[in-house]
Amino acid sequence: MCMFKGKRFRNTMIVSLCAILPVLSACSGNGDSKGADPTAASSTAGGTTQPDNPFAKKMTLNMYNAGSWIGGGTPLPAREQDIQRQMLENAVNIDLQMTIPIAGEDIAKLNTLLASGDIPDMIFFNNRTDAIKYYQDGLIAELDGYLDQFPKLQKYFSQDQWDALKFKGKTIGTPGLELVSGIAGWWIRNDWLKNLNLQVPTTTEELFQVMKAFTFNDPDKNGKDDTYGFVGGVPKDGDISNTAVQGLGLNAIMWLFGVNPHKIDIVDGKLVNHNTDPRMKEAVTYINRMVTEKVIDPDWVTLATTGEKIQKGKIGISVSDWRMMDNPTKIIEVSGETPEWISMAPVKGPDGKQILGEMAFQSNMWVISKKAAQDPEKVKRILALLEYWYADEEAYPYFAYGDKGIFWDYNEKKEVVRLTPEKAVQEAKHYVNHYKLPRRAADALYYNFKKLEFTSAVHQTNLKYSISPKPSVYLVPDESDSLYQDRKKFINEALLKFIYGREPISQWDNYVQTLEKTYKLKEYEENVMKQLKEQGVIK
Numbered sequence: 001m002c003m004f005k006g007k008r009f010r011n012t013m014i015v016s017l018c019a020i021l022p023v024l025s026a027c028s029g030n031g032d033s034k035g036a037d038p039t040a041a042s043s044t045a046g047g048t049t050q051p052d053n054p055f056a057k058k059m060t061l062n063m064y065n066a067g068s069w070i071g072g073g074t075p076l077p078a079r080e081q082d083i084q085r086q087m088l089e090n091a092v093n094i095d096l097q098m099t100i101p102i103a104g105e106d107i108a109k110l111n112t113l114l115a116s117g118d119i120p121d122m123i124f125f126n127n128r129t130d131a132i133k134y135y136q137d138g139l140i141a142e143l144d145g146y147l148d149q150f151p152k153l154q155k156y157f158s159q160d161q162w163d164a165l166k167f168k169g170k171t172i173g174t175p176g177l178e179l180v181s182g183i184a185g186w187w188i189r190n191d192w193l194k195n196l197n198l199q200v201p202t203t204t205e206e207l208f209q210v211m212k213a214f215t216f217n218d219p220d221k222n223g224k225d226d227t228y229g230f231v232g233g234v235p236k237d238g239d240i241s242n243t244a245v246q247g248l249g250l251n252a253i254m255w256l257f258g259v260n261p262h263k264i265d266i267v268d269g270k271l272v273n274h275n276t277d278p279r280m281k282e283a284v285t286y287i288n289r290m291v292t293e294k295v296i297d298p299d300w301v302t303l304a305t306t307g308e309k310i311q312k313g314k315i316g317i318s319v320s321d322w323r324m325m326d327n328p329t330k331i332i333e334v335s336g337e338t339p340e341w342i343s344m345a346p347v348k349g350p351d352g353k354q355i356l357g358e359m360a361f362q363s364n365m366w367v368i369s370k371k372a373a374q375d376p377e378k379v380k381r382i383l384a385l386l387e388y389w390y391a392d393e394e395a396y397p398y399f400a401y402g403d404k405g406i407f408w409d410y411n412e413k414k415e416v417v418r419l420t421p422e423k424a425v426q427e428a429k430h431y432v433n434h435y436k437l438p439r440r441a442a443d444a445l446y447y448n449f450k451k452l453e454f455t456s457a458v459h460q461t462n463l464k465y466s467i468s469p470k471p472s473v474y475l476v477p478d479e480s481d482s483l484y485q486d487r488k489k490f491i492n493e494a495l496l497k498f499i500y501g502r503e504p505i506s507q508w509d510n511y512v513q514t515l516e517k518t519y520k521l522k523e524y525e526e527n528v529m530k531q532l533k534e535q536g537v538i539k
Contacts, residue, residue, distance in 0.1 A: 055093035059381050063098045064110060064120035067176050067364060068434040071103030076431055083403055084435040087395060091388040092381055100434055114139070121372035122382050124176050124437075128164065128363040132476050135172045141373035142170045146383055153387035157362070164362040164473075168534055173365030174386055178441040181359040182462030184247040187324060189316045191340040192219035200344050204256055204286065207317075207347045211295040214316030229295040231315040233303030238492035247306060249319040250287060250499075255357050256349040257283040261495060262488065263470040264528060266538050271525050274470075275491050276512045282350065284498040285505050292501060301500060313337055322462055323447065326455040343458040346465050356465040360441070361473040390438040400439040400446055402432040408445075418448045471537050478527050487519040 076098065079085055089096050099120065101109040107130060113120065119139070125131035134140055147154055154162070157175045165173045188200060193210075196219055201207040211229025213219065219227055232249035235242040240250045241260040254260050259279045265272040274280055290296045297309055309315050310324075313335030325331075325341050332338050346356045366386060372378045389399060397416050401408040406425060411417050421429070439446050442459075449455045477484050494511050497503035503511075515521040532538045 058093050060095040062120045064123040065098050065100050066106035067124040067437050068100050070433045072100040074430050092384045119369050119371045123367050126364050132167050140367045141370045144171045150383045150387045152391040156391040161362040165365050173367040175362050176364040176366050177437045179360035180441045182466050184319050185462035186344045187318050187320050187341050188344050190342040192316050203348050215295045227314050228297040230317045231297045231306045231309045232300045247320050252319040254283040255355045264472045281508050287499045322459045327450050354465050358469045359466045361469040399435045474537050483519050
């Protein structure tokens, strides 16, 4: 009997999947040359030469592309107008049928397909947690027996990226979209520093004193009390560490103390929970001081974005996108001035370390369904498709930038240069964003910087002070932990109360005791250690 674990599937989905996958033994367990026509790509992906064409037989592949940057709101054009589709199809001799869900509705749409028995051959998951749940439910095939046959695909990503897609020692997917690390970094008004004869701060105390001077010493010399040292905000879910919302600042301040909400460390084989660590108490005490002494814009508690505040020209320090000053047209228009924002390294924390935040964790992935894996040749065809799509150097600009002659071209030195088409052309070709997943995170040409050297240098500063992801990125919520969401909500709210001053810091020990007694913190931490051992993160 086929059994699918978990509460996500409705009975109809379980019946459908069991009917389709009865023979699966693991069901209950777990190039074109420069100037050439790109649609006439070689029928052997990755440039591999074999005596017999492995793609002689045409194959239909059903792709569920939830990794598109624009979601399903932009339809694909007819095949004859879609150069990228033609390239993929011709490269490995397939009929590509792509389904693109509306952004944010990818899991609901996938469940609908599964319930109807329409299981895609390859599926993009936006996070590792969802992928693991479906793997545990018996939907996803393991790839370890196939990947060595596709060395270019393996080399395209780092070992850390591949390791992130392992669960209990098994590779359950291939990297999908390479995430960008060091997006948000520290910025400071250098013109204000000059006006007040101050230096770029290097410690947390110096940082506070500069914030204070920017708030009370009229740094813009307009004779008005209308500036603030720092601008910050809070994500709508109250989770300061939410990686989906970067540049709100409070998480960066906490990292100066070496901690962030819901993160963990393993020190000498023992778990260190950031939520209760003394360093977290130091961090919230520091931010509370910022609030109490009014050096942070008072709207911080309701801000979900800081861009508008920065544009008005009344903020002296922010944690913002590394591209903020690449094209500061909006800032100049709104503020009526040309502010001298400069990038700065994170200041030294109490332990002397300079930490901006974590490097991006490779959490998204392509997976192959067990239904597709019933045919080993289909698995190989899918991996060949991915190898061509991601690792073919000559095809790369067609996927990362768009159509040649419209979004890019070769100069006289045969170097790729970016082009900026008219708005109407960009809109007509908007669908090319469905294919941009191979884009390299550090590809400056992709971002098409106006100030290439300046902006790239800012990014390198951010990367220099980014640390490896904490082990918490490997954790999967335990379905038997009924307190998981309530515990997380309590922590988010408690930390904000300490910061805002609604709860005095003297009540910190009571906060920890409540976590231990009411929210069964010790049991949760035991489960964390168990998971990390099972996944080989700790021995």
